[in-house]
Structures are given as structure tokens and as C-alpha cells.
Amino acid sequence: MTDDRSQLALYVHWPFCVVKCPYCDFNSHVRESVDEVAWRQALLDELRYEAALTPDHHLTSIFFGGGTPSLMDPRTVEAVISDARTLWAQAEDVEITLEANPNSAEAARFADLASAGVNRLSLGLQRFDDASLRFLGRAHDAAEGQDALDAAQRAVERVSFDLIVALPGDTVDSVSSLLDRAIAKGTEHLSIYQLTIEPGTRFETDVRKGSFVPLDEETSADIFEMTQAKTTAAGLPAYEISNHARRGAESRHNLTYWRYRDYIGIGPGAHGRRTGMRTFRHKKPENFLSAVQRNGHGMREEESLSATEAAHEALVMGLRLNEGIDPDALASRLGVERVVDEAAVDRLIAQGLLEREEPRLRLTDEGRLLLDSILAEIAA
Known part of the structure; x- marks a missing residue:
């Protein structure tokens, strides 16, 4: 077992996409072609730069995000994994x-990525x-989605998938039926996000022009509460506000x-904290x-x-978790x-928005709906 203080997660950002989804505010870009050899070398150079600054750390997870990292050549993925394993000591089950x-x-490509x-x-x-997929600007249809899930479950043991709810026209009943279908897929992990209209996205422009009206806050809150109850009853409780997993199947990287x-972040626009x-x-x-x-690195x-x-950052992040925080240890x-x-804190406990089970402090179900205002109130 490695010392918690020496644990290190690695995030690798692949910024390229086939299309830019209208709700997406991530650092993603559409390019006609990508020089895979040049990008592979750049990522490996970044790894070496960061490894020199963290020689005593132990690697516990690697996460390829984007963008669309499934567009990466599996040889690039393999090279990054191989070099990371060489450059850092690592947990047995990275x-x-x-x-x-x-x-x-x-x-x-899923089988090749697993290899x-x-x-x-x-x-x-x-x-x-x-x-719904057309509204969200996705490049796949429902049949492709099912085929991809089948392929993923054949390729690797651990599979998660994302859902976006609270679209215009969604109701508690319609999302409940959607969740029934999702739970029946048999995955160990679900990420369930409510649609938010982010600045700078095409959806922000559409809303401003009156092309559609976002779902009202009351219905969105009702959908959130139903989601928490349904996933818990199905053995996939929320361990973070938007993430649900069977016991032991939580995303170690996101934790x-x-x-x-x-954690180290390499690739365009990647954030890190080390x-x-x-x-x-x-x-x-x-x-x-x-x-x-x-320069041998892409640091800005x-x-x-x-x-x-x-x-303050630790408080913001930690209260998203169902386990909450240990304020004194932190x-x-x-x-x-x-x-x-x-x-x-005492005032919000009395209001039923926080609860304390020594030594931990966490949000109640009601408090999760008011996270931002609670953080503003309790930050020391």
C-alpha cells in the first residue's frame, strides 16, 4: 500500500473530435487531419518532463479524456501507458x-485499445x-450506441457510460424510463448529468435566439431527486453528485x-495539481x-x-462526494x-442541508441541490 501523499493520477487530453457537440465547452477541436507521430512524441515528452518533477510518486490511475480519445491510434495509447509505467512506480492495479x-x-478499436x-x-x-441524440448533435444513433456498449463490454471488464438528462421536454416519468433502460444494461458505473447551457456553446446561442427553452428548475430538481432514489434502489448509489457506481466500482481516477x-495533466488545455x-x-x-x-513541454x-x-479547492471538491470531508484531517x-x-456549519445542519457523522461532514439529499450556495456560506 502506498502512502496517500505519494499517490499520483495521470490525465491525458486528446483534443480532437469528429464534430463539436452544441452543449460542449470542453477544449475540443475539429481538424481534417492529425499528425499522429508528432502528437505521440509530444505526449511522451510531456510525460518525461512531469516525471522528473515527481520522482517519489506512485502512479495509481491513467485517464485518457478529451475531445475524443477513442480517435487516437491504439499505438499512441500503448506508448503513453508503457512510458508512464516505466517513468513512475505504480500500484499493482493501475x-x-x-x-x-x-x-x-x-x-x-475497443479490442485494440484493451490490448x-x-x-x-x-x-x-x-x-x-x-x-434526443440528434438534438444533442451526437455523431452516432441509438443502434450504434448499443453496438458500442456490447463491444466495450466484450473488450474490458469495467465499463461506464454517460447520460444527459433534463433536456427540453423531459419529465420525471420519461427520465425514470430512461434510467430503467440504463440500469438494465448491466454496467457497474453511470455518470448522469443534467443539461446545462454553458457560455460560448452553440446551445447558448440557440437559447438566446429562442430556438429552444431549457427545462425549468423545478422539474430539473424533481428529476435529480428521482435519479438519486432510483439508482440507489438499483445498487448504483451516487458516490458523487453526478456519478453512480456499484460498491467498489467507483472511478479511482476521479476520486x-x-x-x-x-494529479498530472498533459495535452492541450490540461490542468494539473502536483x-x-x-x-x-x-x-x-x-x-x-x-x-x-x-521547450519539451506544453506548459502555459x-x-x-x-x-x-x-x-477552498479541497472543500469545493470534497463536498461533491457522498462521503463528504473530514474537516480536521483536511x-x-x-x-x-x-x-x-x-x-x-451548525446553522446549515439545523436547516437539514448538512449532516455530521464524526469525523466527517457531508451534504444531505436536500443540500446537494444547493451545493454552490452552501459552499459560499461555510468556506472558512
């Missing part, structure tokens, strides 16, 4: 996740009906973020690639985190006197 789109061409070392696939299914442990530093790579793929070729910004900043680890305002 979790290696790759996000994948359900397009037929990409699903055909490259991927042992967990996360599919962007989003919905099971063609009308690293939410428990505020060190040894008290916050890191951020160049976002535009061409700028990132030229920076790596020039690197700054020290103050203890107060770290404590304060001790981060070198601050306290991470929460105890008077505010």
Missing part, C-alpha cells in the same frame, strides 16, 4: 480509463433514442480529484504542439497554491487552521 464515442469506426493496456472504457452514449490528491503547484497547458492544439517541440501557466486556496494536511466556518 486503473486505465479511456473515454470513447459510440461511432462504429471507433467501437471497432494497448486500457482496462476501463467510459462511453458517451448520452441517450437511447435518435431524436483522486475529489479527494484533493496530486506538489503544491497548479499547472495549465496551452489550449490550442497547434500552440501546444509547438511549445512542446520548443504554473503557479504556487497558497494554503488558503488549496483549502486542515491538517493542507496546513490551515480550519477549512469550514463551524458556526455556518
Whole structure:
């Protein structure tokens, strides 16, 4: 067992997509062609740069995100995994996740990606009906989605998929039926997100022009509460606000973020946090690639985190988890006197929005609906 303080997660960002989804505000780009050899070398250079700064860390997980990392040549995936395993000591059961789109061409690569070392696939299914998929601008249809899920479950033991709910026209009953279908697929992990209209997306423009009206807040809240109850009853309780898993099947990589442990982010626009530093790579793929070729890394910004900043970030991340936080242990680890305002905590416990089971503090079901306002109130 490695010391928690030496654990390290690795995030690899592949920024390319076939199309840009209208709801997406991630750092993703459509390009006619990608020089796979140049990109493979850039990612390997980034690994070496970061490994030199974290020689005493143990690798616990690798996550290929995007963009659409299932567009990567499996040889690139294999090279990154192989070098990462060489550069860092590692846990015996390193979790290696790759996000994948359900397009037929990409699903055909799942077996090769598993041979490259991927042992967990996360599919962007989003919905099971063609009308919703067209609204969301997805490049696959419902039949392709089912075929991709079948292929993923044949390729690896651990499979998760995403759903987007609270679309215009959704009701509690319609989403309940959607969840019944999702649970029946037999996966160990589900990520269920409510549609949000993010700044700078095509959906923001559409809403501003009156092309559609987002679902009202009351119905969205009712859908959220039903989702929590239904997944819990099915043995897939929420361990984080939007993530549900069977016991022991939680995403170890994402738990690293939410428990505020060190992680390295490489690739365009990737964020990282290691040894008290916050890191951020160049976002535009061409700028990132030229920076790596020039400097041996694609870093755009690197700054020290103050203890107060770290404590606030840890509070924001930790309260998303169903397990909550241990305020005293967190304060001790981060070198601050306290991470929460105890008077505010007591007030919110009395209101039924927080609960304390020593030594941990966590949100109640009602509190999860008001996370942002609660954080603003209790931050020390």
C-alpha cells in the first residue's frame, strides 16, 4: 500500500473530435487531419518532463479524456501507458480509463485499445433514442450506441457510460424510463448529468435566439431527486453528485480529484495539481504542439497554491462526494487552521442541508441541490 501523499493520477487530453457537440465547452477541436507521430512524441515528452518533477510518486490511475480519445491510434495509447509505467512506480492495479464515442469506426478499436493496456472504457452514449441524440448533435444513433456498449463490454471488464438528462421536454416519468433502460444494461458505473447551457456553446446561442427553452428548475430538481432514489434502489448509489457506481466500482481516477490528491495533466488545455503547484497547458492544439517541440513541454501557466486556496479547492471538491470531508484531517494536511466556518456549519445542519457523522461532514439529499450556495456560506 502506498502512502496517500505519494499517490499520483495521470490525465491525458486528446483534443480532437469528429464534430463539436452544441452543449460542449470542453477544449475540443475539429481538424481534417492529425499528425499522429508528432502528437505521440509530444505526449511522451510531456510525460518525461512531469516525471522528473515527481520522482517519489506512485502512479495509481491513467485517464485518457478529451475531445475524443477513442480517435487516437491504439499505438499512441500503448506508448503513453508503457512510458508512464516505466517513468513512475505504480500500484499493482493501475486503473486505465479511456473515454470513447459510440461511432462504429471507433467501437471497432475497443479490442485494440484493451490490448494497448486500457482496462476501463467510459462511453458517451448520452441517450437511447435518435431524436434526443440528434438534438444533442451526437455523431452516432441509438443502434450504434448499443453496438458500442456490447463491444466495450466484450473488450474490458469495467465499463461506464454517460447520460444527459433534463433536456427540453423531459419529465420525471420519461427520465425514470430512461434510467430503467440504463440500469438494465448491466454496467457497474453511470455518470448522469443534467443539461446545462454553458457560455460560448452553440446551445447558448440557440437559447438566446429562442430556438429552444431549457427545462425549468423545478422539474430539473424533481428529476435529480428521482435519479438519486432510483439508482440507489438499483445498487448504483451516487458516490458523487453526478456519478453512480456499484460498491467498489467507483472511478479511482476521479476520486483522486475529489479527494484533493496530486494529479498530472498533459495535452492541450490540461490542468494539473502536483506538489503544491497548479499547472495549465496551452489550449490550442497547434500552440501546444509547438511549445512542446520548443521547450519539451506544453506548459502555459504554473503557479504556487497558497494554503488558503488549496483549502477552498479541497472543500469545493470534497463536498461533491457522498462521503463528504473530514474537516480536521483536511486542515491538517493542507496546513490551515480550519477549512469550514463551524458556526455556518451548525446553522446549515439545523436547516437539514448538512449532516455530521464524526469525523466527517457531508451534504444531505436536500443540500446537494444547493451545493454552490452552501459552499459560499461555510468556506472558512
